[in-house]
Amino acid sequence: MSEIYEKLSTAILEGDADKTPKLVNRGLKQGLTPKEVLDNGLIVGMDEVGVRFKRGDMFVPEVLMSADAMAAGMLILRPLLVESGAELLGKIVMGTVKGDLHDIGKNLVSMMCEGAGFEIVNLGFNVEPDVFINAIKEHQPAIVGMSAMLTTTMRAMGHTIKAIEEAGLRDTVKVFVGGAPVDKEFADTIGADGYGSNAPGGAELAKQLVGAA
Amino acid sequence: MRGNYTVNSGVRFRMLTDDQLQELYDGVLHVLEYTGLEVHHEESLEILKKAGAWVDGNRVRIPSYLVRKSLELAPRSFTVFSRDGNPENNIHIGPGRAHFGPGPTCPNFIDVETMDRRPYIKSDVPNVAKVVDALPNVDFCESLGTVNDVHHDLGALYEFAGMFPNTSKPIVAWSYDKYDSAGIHEIAVAEAGGQKAFERRPNYIHYCEPLSPLVSTGEALDKLIFAAKHRIPLIFTPCPIAGGTAPVTAAGIIIQGAAESWMGLTIAQALQPGLPFIMGGVFSVMDMSSMILSYGAPELSLMMAGLTELAHFAGLPLWQTGGCTDSKTFDEQAIIEGSLSVYFSALTGGDLTHDVGYTESAMTGSVFQLTAMDEAIGYARRITRGIEVNEDTMAVDVINNVGPNGHYLREEHTRRHYKTEFWYPNICDRRNYEEWEEEGKKTMKDRTYARVQDILATHKPSPIKPETEKVIDKVLSEAEERVKNS
Numbered sequence: 268m269s270e271i272y273e274k275l276s277t278a279i280l281e282g283d284a285d286k287t288p289k290l291v292n293r294g295l296k297q298g299l300t301p302k303e304v305l306d307n308g309l310i311v312g313m314d315e316v317g318v319r320f321k322r323g324d325m326f327v328p329e330v331l332m333s334a335d336a337m338a339a340g341m342l343i344l345r346p347l348l349v350e351s352g353a354e355l356l357g358k359i360v361m362g363t364v365k366g367d368l369h370d371i372g373k374n375l376v377s378m379m380c381e382g383a384g385f386e387i388v389n390l391g392f393n394v395e396p397d398v399f400i401n402a403i404k405e406h407q408p409a410i411v412g413m414s415a416m417l418t419t420t421m422r423a424m425g426h427t428i429k430a431i432e433e434a435g436l437r438d439t440v441k442v443f444v445g446g447a448p449v450d451k452e453f454a455d456t457i458g459a460d461g462y463g464s465n466a467p468g469g470a471e472l473a474k475q476l477v478g479a480a
Numbered sequence: 481m482r483g484n485y486t487v488n489s490g491v492r493f494r495m496l497t498d499d500q501l502q503e504l505y506d507g508v509l510h511v512l513e514y515t516g517l518e519v520h521h522e523e524s525l526e527i528l529k530k531a532g533a534w535v536d537g538n539r540v541r542i543p544s545y546l547v548r549k550s551l552e553l554a555p556r557s558f559t560v561f562s563r564d565g566n567p568e569n570n571i572h573i574g575p576g577r578a579h580f581g582p583g584p585t586c587p588n589f590i591d592v593e594t595m596d597r598r599p600y601i602k603s604d605v606p607n608v609a610k611v612v613d614a615l616p617n618v619d620f621c622e623s624l625g626t627v628n629d630v631h632h633d634l635g636a637l638y639e640f641a642g643m644f645p646n647t648s649k650p651i652v653a654w655s656y657d658k659y660d661s662a663g664i665h666e667i668a669v670a671e672a673g674g675q676k677a678f679e680r681r682p683n684y685i686h687y688c689e690p691l692s693p694l695v696s697t698g699e700a701l702d703k704l705i706f707a708a709k710h711r712i713p714l715i716f717t718p719c720p721i722a723g724g725t726a727p728v729t730a731a732g733i734i735i736q737g738a739a740e741s742w743m744g745l746t747i748a749q750a751l752q753p754g755l756p757f758i759m760g761g762v763f764s765v766m767d768m769s770s771m772i773l774s775y776g777a778p779e780l781s782l783m784m785a786g787l788t789e790l791a792h793f794a795g796l797p798l799w800q801t802g803g804c805t806d807s808k809t810f811d812e813q814a815i816i817e818g819s820l821s822v823y824f825s826a827l828t829g830g831d832l833t834h835d836v837g838y839t840e841s842a843m844t845g846s847v848f849q850l851t852a853m854d855e856a857i858g859y860a861r862r863i864t865r866g867i868e869v870n871e872d873t874m875a876v877d878v879i880n881n882v883g884p885n886g887h888y889l890r891e892e893h894t895r896r897h898y899k900t901e902f903w904y905p906n907i908c909d910r911r912n913y914e915e916w917e918e919e920g921k922k923t924m925k926d927r928t929y930a931r932v933q934d935i936l937a938t939h940k941p942s943p944i945k946p947e948t949e950k951v952i953d954k955v956l957s958e959a960e961e962r963v964k965n966s
Contacts, residue, residue, distance in 0.1 A: 295483055328895045335890070371887040462913040 271297060272307045275340075278318075279312025282332025284339040291340045301347040305384070313382060314414040320467050330467055331375070334382025341384065356383070356479055357409030360402045360440075362390035364423040369416035369446075376412060376445060376463065379470035383448050384479075385410075396430035404437050409477050412469070413459075424449075425457035432458075441476040445469055490576065490866035493783055493827035501793040504786075507735040508742060509544040512668075512801055516541035517694040517743050521701035522860045524747050524917045542746055550742070550749040553758040556795050560620075560713055561681040564648040564942045570651055571619055571832075573756075573797045576702050578826045578864070580803065580857050581620035582612065583835035584639075584654045584687070586845035589625050592932060595810070597844055600625030605642030607936060613647035614939040616906075617857035620685070621651045624837050624845025633963045636660045640667065641952045652715065652834065654687040658702040661686065663955040665710055670951040671944055680709045682756075684836040686712040686830075689761070690740045692720035696738050704744055708752040715799045715832075716744030717760020721773045722783070724766040730783045734790060744794075758832060759791050760799040772841045776806040776817030781824040788830040800830025803853040804838035810848050810925050814839060818849060819856040826860035839934065851935075852928050855907050862903035873897075 273295045278286045287309075294304045316333045319325040329434060348355055360378050363373050370392045377387045388406050390398055411431070415421040424444050430480030431437050443461040444454050454462035461476055494506070519525055519540045534541040562569030571579055589600040592607050592719070605623050612621040621643050627635040636655040643651050644667055655661045664684070672678040686707035688700045700716075707714045718740040720726030726733040741759040748755050764773055764780035774780065784801050791798040802825035807814035818836075825833040835842070836857070837850030864963060867873075878893045888894045907927040922930075 316749075326898065328889050328898055331889055368885075370885055374887070375889065464914060 271299070272311065274306065275308030278287065278310030279309055279333050279336050279340075280315055282329055282336050284336040287336040287340045290345055292324070295343075295347075301344045301351060302353045304340075305344055305348070309337055309344075310354065310384070313337055313384075317467065317471065320340035327375075327466065331378060334378045337382040337384075338378070341381070345386070356385045356474070357477055358386045358388055358406050359410045359412050359473060360388045360390060360399065360406060360408040361412040361414075362399060363392035363396050363414045363416070364401075364420060364427055365393060365423050366423055367415050367417055367420035369414070372466070373412070373414035374447060375466040376414070376469040379466045380412075380473050383470040383474055385473060396427045399427055400431060400436065402436045403431065403434075403440060408440060410441045410443060410473055411480050412473070413442065413444045415444075415449065418448045421446065421448050421453065422457075424459070428458050443469070443472055443476060448464075484765065487869075488866075489868050491827065491864045493785070493824075493829075494789070496789050497814035498793070501790055502558070504731060504734055504738075504790050505794060507731075508738040508790075509547055511694075511735060511739040512542040512547055512742060513544050514541065515694065515739075517696055517740065519696045519701070519743070520698045521696065523705060524696065524701045527636050527705075527747055527750050531746065533746065540743070547742055547746060550746045551794050551796065553749040553753045554745060554796055555754060556673070556792075556797065558713065558756040559681075560650040560685055560756075561683050562648045562650065563644070563668070563683040563944065565944065566648055569619075569649045573758075573831050575792070576829050577831065578800070578829050578833060578861075579619040580822070580825075580836050580853075581618055581649075581652065582608065582622045582624045582837040582845070582850055583804070583842070584622045584624070584652075585626045586624055586646055586838065586842055587626055588840070588844040590810075590848060592847060592936060595848065595929065597808075597840075597842070599628040600845065601629045602627045602638055602642065605639055606646045606940065607849055608845070608850075609643040609646035609664065610939050610941060611850060611932060611935050612649055613941045615851060615854040617854045617861065617912075619649060619875065620832060620834075621647045621649050622654075622687075623836065624850070629667060631960065631963050633966065634656075634660075634959050635705040637663045637959050640664045641956055644668070644671070644952070645949070646941050648942050651684045652687050652832070653684050653688075657699055658706050659959070661703050661706040663959055665706070665712065666955050667948065667952055671948045675710065679939045682711070683711050684712070685715055685758070687715045687717065688744070690716065690744060692718050692725040692740060693736060694740060696740075696743055700744075701747065703769065704748060705751065708755055711752055711755060711767045713756035713758070714744075714748055715758045715760055716741050716748070717758075719760075719761070719762045719773070721764065721766045722779065723768065724773075726763075730779065730786055733783060734786050737761065737763055737787065738790060738794075739920045758797045758799050759787075762801045762835065763787055764801075772806065774806055775801075775804040775838055775841045776813070776821075778820075781821045784821075784830060785824060785828045788828040792829075797831035800825045800828065801835050802830075802833045803836030803849070803856070804842065805849065806839075806841045808840050808844070810839075810846070810852070810928065814849055815852060815856075815924070818853050819859075822853055822856045823860040823863070824840040826857070826864045828953060829864075847932055848925075848928050851923065851932050852907065855905060858903060858905070 413424045441460040444459045445463045463472045529535045557574035560571045623639045688703040690696045722733045763783040787797045802821035805814040805817040
């Protein structure tokens with residue numbers, strides 16, 4: 268039993284997106300519950316990835332491979348977890364705010380959050396406040412993530428938060444923000460719940476916001 | 481791949497033209513042939529006379545054919561080996577290879593715990609050697625100080641005895657006299673497995689210094705002859721001071737200093753043809769207000785660059801200088817002066833750059849300066865490694881695959897190259913403000929201090945053979961016996 272857990276966490280640590288789904292299936296076949304596979308295998312591997320990244324022993328390209336492997340495993344586990352009524356980390360609605368065409372940083376955070384076990388609704392870039400509001404209504408996410416790359420567009424994050432407030436939805440979600448010109452102080456000023464300075468930090472923050480870290 | 485395709489993959493520095501170097505070279509030959517040097521050493525005078533030099537009392541003039549012959553005999557490329565056979569710690573001297581290490585004989589030391597300045601003592605030696613052994617960009621070892629708390633004739637011997645077990649990187653050993661040299665050699669030979677084995681794989685370099693202007697002292701030549709007879713790779717390094725003990729101009733000091741060094745070369749090659757010989761040394765200015773020999777002056781880097789080019793023109797490796805400062809403490813001046821001279825040395829490809837870790841114009845050695853400079857050397861080495869251009873590195877296909885508004889973080893190409901294509905700092909901080917704040921807003925000084933403490937607490941150098949330990953004890957007790965009444 269512990270052998271399959273160890274193999275799973277190693278596959279995550281090594282960023283092996285081919286092996287991980289196979290090992291997930293093998294674990295399920297051996298009679299483990301989806302929750303056991305997730306908690307004792309995949310999450311253990313991903314936690315170690317976080318530790319090594321912080322220590323400087325792993326770098327972003329490797330962390331992304333691990334996140335990919337995690338996502339490949341979750342593809343199998345998620346429907347089963349939903350079916351069994353297990354508590355999931357929830358959804359994150361992600362978007363780069365209005366006027367800003369930068370897509371990549373936000374996608375990296377999305378991948379990392381997916382690797383951490385969240386489900387991602389990616390709204391793309393140049394996202395109008397209304398589109399965020401409709402997505403909240405439709406998907407009922409736990410978290411809304413916003414990104415801006417430019418000092419000229421970062422204020423749109425504040426406008427979007429205001430619009431969410433005016434739609435009466437602010438209390439239903441946590442909001443976290445990021446992007447090159449953004450810092451903690453700015454995030455506080457516009458009334459965000461959190462600020463992530465890089466992709467792995469963003470995933471860590473998302474977990475904290477839903478009380479899972 | 482293609483015929484006549486020119487590759488320039490590293491950053492190169494070339495200051496003087498061949499015409500200018502020929503003029504400097506001829507100037508050195510002229511000084512040796514017409515002015516000559518004083519040689520205060522009977523055996524050397526005999527050797528020189530026999531080789532064809534013109535000896536008149538203590539004044540020796542060397543005809544240019546003899547100097548050229550001596551230059552011809554000395555190798556441009558050779559290897560100095562790690563004492564434990566670890567190939568990573570071997571030093572391959574040859575064109576385009578710059579190596580770095582500390583210097584010797586500072587009277588004072590920055591205490592590794594308190595960071596206060598105090599006299600250099602015996603227990604500092606193993607600490608310096610351990611730090612040298614651990615730092616990835618430091619290639620050879622010197623002690624950064626003169627041991628003050630042993631008999632005043634035995635400082636050099638205690639230094640070598642303290643360094644040798646604590647680093648397997650080659651040591652550059654200085655000594656007071658031939659007795660020191662013999663003791664040092666006995667230790668190194670014991671580890672190598674005998675004199676013959678040592679000659680095949682020499683595991684240290686012998687360092688001696690003539691006097692400027694134009695004097696070869698008895699002690700320096702005693703040591704030179706000892707090294708030549710035992711085929712120990714030899715550094716003969718003058719320390720002329722522009723405006724004081726040498727001409728004020730860069731071209732003038734280069735000519736005089738080279739003549740001083742090539743006097744040693746001529747004796748060494750007459751005695752031991754083909755002996756690896758490294759010309760020196762420390763060329764800088766006398767500051768005309770403080771009268772110090774400046775270790776942080778831009779002229780030091782400039783003169784050393786000119787001297788490096790002359791050495792390479794003549795077919796010799798050079799004992800370069802860099803990573804040193806006139807600053808009294810670990811501050812901005814120390815880092816500016818040290819880093820710029822390190823970078824300049826790397827650009828010249830000067831073969832062995834020493835005095836990394838000198839502060840206070842060579843009055844005080846500092847492993848903190850050395851450790852910070854290790855970072856600067858890594859930085860400089862990444863730049864001099866240059867840009868590789870080939871089908872794989874041009875990544876045209878990768879660019880096509882990723883396309884507009886994609887990203888490269890997931891590409892196999894990125895994963896294959898990011899660890900070698902990028903240099904990663906050890907003590908320079910690149911984190912964001914919040915992370916930096918969270919860890920206590922540590923400065924470069926704090927991080928350098930922490931790195932030194934970490935090395936001293938955790939680094940384990942490879943051990944020497946048990947029989948060598950016994951030889952060290954024997955050499956030290958014999959030396960104590962020899963000097964006990966002096």
